[in-house]
Amino acid sequence: MKPWILGLTGGIGSGKSAVAQGFIERGVHVVDADHAARWVVEPGRPALARIVEHFGGDVLQANGELDRAALRKLIFTDPEQRRWLESLLHPLIGQEIVQVLARAESPYAILVSPLLVESGQRHMTQRTLVVDTPADLQVQRTIARDQSSEEQVRAIMQAQASREERLRHADDVLNNDRDLAWLDAEVERLHTFYLTLRGGQS
Numbered sequence: 001m002k003p004w005i006l007g008l009t010g011g012i013g014s015g016k017s018a019v020a021q022g023f024i025e026r027g028v029h030v031v032d033a034d035h036a037a038r039w040v041v042e043p044g045r046p047a048l049a050r051i052v053e054h055f056g057g058d059v060l061q062a063n064g065e066l067d068r069a070a071l072r073k074l075i076f077t078d079p080e081q082r083r084w085l086e087s088l089l090h091p092l093i094g095q096e097i098v099q100v101l102a103r104a105e106s107p108y109a110i111l112v113s114p115l116l117v118e119s120g121q122r123h124m125t126q127r128t129l130v131v132d133t134p135a136d137l138q139v140q141r142t143i144a145r146d147q148s149s150e151e152q153v154r155a156i157m158q159a160q161a162s163r164e165e166r167l168r169h170a171d172d173v174l175n176n177d178r179d180l181a182w183l184d185a186e187v188e189r190l191h192t193f194y195l196t197l198r199g200g201q202s
């Protein structure tokens with residue numbers, strides 16, 4: 001039987017990847033929109049040429065790969081440029097996600113995306129799990145992981161749905177304000193529940 005699809009979302013640094021890892025360890029097939037966003041701009045793919053045409057050669061590294069830090073600076077200080085990039089990449093990211101999900105063979109599969117609510121990717125899924133983390137903890141964990149500045153993390157959060165907006169779309173919530181052992185216990189609880197569902201519904 002074709003798996004039903006769970007959407008897993010949360011803001012930057014909320015813990016989506018850590019939660020997804022817990023589901024992967026339990027045999028669930030996972031596709032991550034951030035990974036798909038990397039595949040569509042690999043050297044030789046048409047989207048990379050469009051980005052260079054639009055933003056100029058400064059967004060390329062010497063080896064011909066996208067300079068992600070340079071592009072991040074450009075799009076999170078200018079909403080119009082961010083929307084231009086999203087209108088180019090989101091349809092391509094959507095196509096990649098559909099292809100990978102079509103090959104999934106676990107009882108249910110997961111689409112991990114920071115922009116599940118904002119980008120309309122939610123419509124590819126049957127159920128939404130929100131990883132909910134207090135904003136200050138999101139900032140703290142992201143800075144520790146990426147060595148980025150607080151200002152940059154807050155600018156990215158400004159470009160994302162608010163916590164309240166995301167929670168409005170949640171069927172299930174994982175409160176990620178405790179330690180990793182708690183996170184794993186929550187994944188176990190949710191996985192046991194998801195295995196009882198048919199098409200994402202009880």
Ligand SMILES: CC(C)(COP(=O)(O)OP(=O)(O)OC[C@H]1O[C@@H](n2cnc3c(N)ncnc32)[C@H](O)[C@@H]1O)[C@@H](O)C(=O)NCCC(=O)NCCS
Binds near residue numbers: 113
């Ligand atoms: C700007 C880019 C090159 C920066 O790359 P970088 O390697 O530094 O970050 P990465 O892609 O791993 O994203 C890190 C986090 O930033 C946030 N983020 C990325 N893009 C966006 C966006 N358009 N709007 C809001 N938040 C975003 C997410 O929380 C994401 O998890 C990259 O994020 C990108 O291409 N973004 C546009 C495509 C997109 O919208 N991707 C999000 C998944 S659909």
Ligand SMILES: Nc1ncnc2c1ncn2[C@@H]1O[C@H](COP(=O)(O)OP(=O)(O)OP(=O)(O)O)[C@@H](O)[C@H]1O
Binds near residue numbers: 011176177
């Ligand atoms: N409960 C927790 N306790 C301690 N550290 C945590 C917890 N949850 C996540 N982390 C850590 O916080 C950081 C951010 O988590 P993670 O990378 O999973 O977030 P994300 O939502 O995938 O972020 P992004 O949107 O930027 O891709 C990571 O270093 C992760 O190991």
